Amino acid sequence: MDNIENVELIVVGGGPAGLSAALAASDYGIKVVLAEEREFLGGQLIKQTHRFFGSEKEYAGTRGIDILKRLIEDVKNREDIKILASSRVLGIYEDNVVTILNNNKMKKYIPQAIILATGASEKFLAFENNDLPGVFGAGAVQTLMNVYGVLPAKKILMVGSGNIGLIVSYQLLQAGVSVAAVIEAAPKIGGYSVHASKLKRLGIPILTSHTIKKAVGNKKVEGAIICELDNNWQEIKDTEEFIECDAICLSVGLTPLIDLLKQRKVKTVYVSELGGYIPLRDENMETSIMNLFVAGDVSGIEEATAAMIEGQISGLTVAKRINKNQKEEIQRKIEEAKKELVLLRSGPVGEKIRKGLSKIGLNHGENYDESILKEEFDISYLMKTGVPSKENLESKFPKDKKIFDKGPIAISECFQKFPCDPCVKSCPFNAISENGNINNIPYVDFEKCTGCRICVSKCPGLAMFVVHKNYTETSSLITMPYEFLPRPKKGELVNVYDRDGKIICEGKVIKILDSSFQDKTAAVSVEVPKEHFLEARNFKVRYLKHE
Amino acid sequence: MRIEQHPILEFKRGKVVTFFYNGKEITAYEGETIAAALYASGIYTFSYSKKLNRPRGIFCAIGHCSSCLMEVDGVANVRTCVTLVKEGMKVKSQNMDVTKHGQY
Ligand code: SF4
Ligand code: SF4
Ligand code: FES
Numbered sequence: 001m002d003n004i005e006n007v008e009l010i011v012v013g014g015g016p017a018g019l020s021a022a023l024a025a026s027d028y029g030i031k032v033v034l035a036e037e038r039e040f041l042g043g044q045l046i047k048q049t050h051r052f053f054g055s056e057k058e059y060a061g062t063r064g065i066d067i068l069k070r071l072i073e074d075v076k077n078r079e080d081i082k083i084l085a086s087s088r089v090l091g092i093y094e095d096n097v098v099t100i101l102n103n104n105k106m107k108k109y110i111p112q113a114i115i116l117a118t119g120a121s122e123k124f125l126a127f128e129n130n131d132l133p134g135v136f137g138a139g140a141v142q143t144l145m146n147v148y149g150v151l152p153a154k155k156i157l158m159v160g161s162g163n164i165g166l167i168v169s170y171q172l173l174q175a176g177v178s179v180a181a182v183i184e185a186a187p188k189i190g191g192y193s194v195h196a197s198k199l200k201r202l203g204i205p206i207l208t209s210h211t212i213k214k215a216v217g218n219k220k221v222e223g224a225i226i227c228e229l230d231n232n233w234q235e236i237k238d239t240e241e242f243i244e245c246d247a248i249c250l251s252v253g254l255t256p257l258i259d260l261l262k263q264r265k266v267k268t269v270y271v272s273e274l275g276g277y278i279p280l281r282d283e284n285m286e287t288s289i290m291n292l293f294v295a296g297d298v299s300g301i302e303e304a305t306a307a308m309i310e311g312q313i314s315g316l317t318v319a320k321r322i323n324k325n326q327k328e329e330i331q332r333k334i335e336e337a338k339k340e341l342v343l344l345r346s347g348p349v350g351e352k353i354r355k356g357l358s359k360i361g362l363n364h365g366e367n368y369d370e371s372i373l374k375e376e377f378d379i380s381y382l383m384k385t386g387v388p389s390k391e392n393l394e395s396k397f398p399k400d401k402k403i404f405d406k407g408p409i410a411i412s413e414c415f416q417k418f419p420c421d422p423c424v425k426s427c428p429f430n431a432i433s434e435n436g437n438i439n440n441i442p443y444v445d446f447e448k449c450t451g452c453r454i455c456v457s458k459c460p461g462l463a464m465f466v467v468h469k470n471y472t473e474t475s476s477l478i479t480m481p482y483e484f485l486p487r488p489k490k491g492e493l494v495n496v497y498d499r500d501g502k503i504i505c506e507g508k509v510i511k512i513l514d515s516s517f518q519d520k521t522a523a524v525s526v527e528v529p530k531e532h533f534l535e536a537r538n539f540k541v542r543y544l545k546h547e
Numbered sequence: 548m549r550i551e552q553h554p555i556l557e558f559k560r561g562k563v564v565t566f567f568y569n570g571k572e573i574t575a576y577e578g579e580t581i582a583a584a585l586y587a588s589g590i591y592t593f594s595y596s597k598k599l600n601r602p603r604g605i606f607c608a609i610g611h612c613s614s615c616l617m618e619v620d621g622v623a624n625v626r627t628c629v630t631l632v633k634e635g636m637k638v639k640s641q642n643m644d645v646t647k648h649g650q651y
Contacts, residue, residue, distance in 0.1 A: 038609075121607065121611045131603065132604075133593075133603065136606060137608075140608035144586060148579050149556070151587075
């Protein structure tokens with residue numbers, strides 16, 4: 001058959017996993033066909049304006065959109081990677097033929113290996129009127145707002161407090177949309193505490209043990225009725241409340257897009273921890289069908305960082321199989337990537353993923369020091385409210401309060417164990433450490449800290465502050481991260497808020513660091529009355545209208 | 548409604564193009580999807596459900612849910628959230644019950 005093209009590797013999906021897989025394989029001379037159904041590459045990274053967690057090695061501290069730019073540039077520079085955009089993979093057949101619809105033309109390939117990185121789709125939620133225009137998946141809101149620059153609404157109700165729900169809420173605020181509340185059916189916040197705290201400081205209510213009953217509206221959403229849930233997830237009587245909003249955003253989880261895997265009869269199993277039906281696969285990401293690999297969310301829902309490493313592992317494994325030389329070097333790279341993954345998943349927030357993976361026979365973290373698996377503090381109050389408890393805060397303030405008198409010092413308000421280390425890597429004076437594992441909580445060595453403010457802009461969780469208690473006789477100077485418009489001006493008076501989003505005093509802007517080094521997370525120093533130096537953690541300019 | 552200024556992003560909009568939604572002229576930018584352009588123009592209903600004729604709008608915006616299907620240049624069931632606007636294109640709501648929603 002002459003209209004069938006023989007190729008070495010087909011990667012399906014141009015998101016973070018697929019791009020990383022293509023790059024890793026082409027690093028070792030493998031010729032790759034990269035098929036992406038959209039007209040552009042990048043998958044969901046294209047809407048991620050926030051900085052990523054994870055380790056510096058995998059771009060932590062870099063915004064998703066900038067990670068994407070680097071990956072795409074890299075892919076486009078490789079002669080060995082042929083990009084097929086606007087191309088839908090229609091079939092993967094038993095005789096190894098792959099059919100791709102590209103510009104209304106059907107192309108047929110026989111690859112030596114396939115890596116499926118098809119990602120995930122959003123879960124839906126059952127409630128009355130959930131089909132009204134104005135009920136969105138969180139990804140749709142992000143696409144409208146961050147890809148096309150279209151405002152999705154004026155006021156939104158966010159349903160779900162996982163990382164996506166929290167991050168999208170924050171992005172909505174940045175775009176100028178107000179967020180009525182974030183509601184969460186579980187008794188605790190699902191995402192990372194730093195994301196929740198960011199919203200709380202802005203005054204957004206996070207209502208745990210709450211669910212949506214009904215969308216209200218005729219032709220489109222005009223509001224929502226929510227209610228409170230008891231410990232058994234049952235509605236508590238007379239707790240119904242009407243929330244005015246013109247859109248409802250659902251962020252209730254993702255589920256792997258396994259259609260193509262099903263077609264090829266790959267063995268799948270239901271693993272709730274990983275989002276639903278996932279393919280059985282081994283440590284090298286190979287499924288039950290030889291030379292058919294998976295990477296990223298299609299293999300189980302995780303963060304983009306894990307997806308990129310999985311992409312590398314699958315790409316390298318294919319390279320090792322096809323490439324005649326360099327096998328040892330490739331193997332070494334594979335081992336490195338696997339170690340990285342284990343580390344990423346080794347903390348308490350990785351528990352769910354470890355549990356899910358163990359159900360398909362993959363063990364992670366069993367060699368780990370027990371102390372990393374457990375939270376260091378009691379963060380139950382923080383995970384219920386988004387506000388750290390007094391004890392949590394005390395643990396991160398200097399033991400000897402006189403240290404506040406020495407000059408400006410950095411205070412890290414990061415209390416949950418999760419894989420993140422840009423604060424540690426950013427400090428030029430090595431004043432922040434996390435004791436070897438990126439899941440550990442960072443501590444500031446107040447003796448070494450010079451109060452230089454660099455970490456304030458570098459922390460993706462916006463959890464670093466610099467506090468100068470004795471700025472004058474009567475005032476303190478608090479340096480806070482700021483990512484909104486309009487930017488404040490030097491000398492301007494602003495409203496200052498506490499961690500709960502309550503206004504506590506007036507402050508004066510003294511200094512603004514907002515160059516390319518800060519990468520759009522300005523570090524703004526605000527002078528406040530001294531009695532507030534422990535509480536002042538946010539500010540808003542008074543005229544919210546754009547100039 | 549479009550975002551004019553953003554603290555992190557810059558929107559480089561393409562050339563202005565116009566197309567038609569149920570006969571009405573819509574201004575859009577090259578490179579954006581039909582769904583995004585309609586939404587920016589304040590149009591939230593794209594089609595109607597077949598059985599109960601309930602209004603449907605965008606849900607996923609990435610081509611995976613079919614709630615944005617419309618008739619585009621005579622072709623039915625086009626996913627408008629992943630189809631780019633083109634000058635002069637004619638876009639129509641599907642399954643619209645005129646007795647319920649009036650003429651267009
Ligand atoms: S303020 Fe400067 S010296 Fe202090 S911890 Fe942050 S980066 Fe390090
Ligand atoms: S303080 Fe450090 S570990 Fe915590 S979110 Fe910021 S950069 Fe990450
Ligand atoms: S909005 Fe889901 S397919 Fe278009």
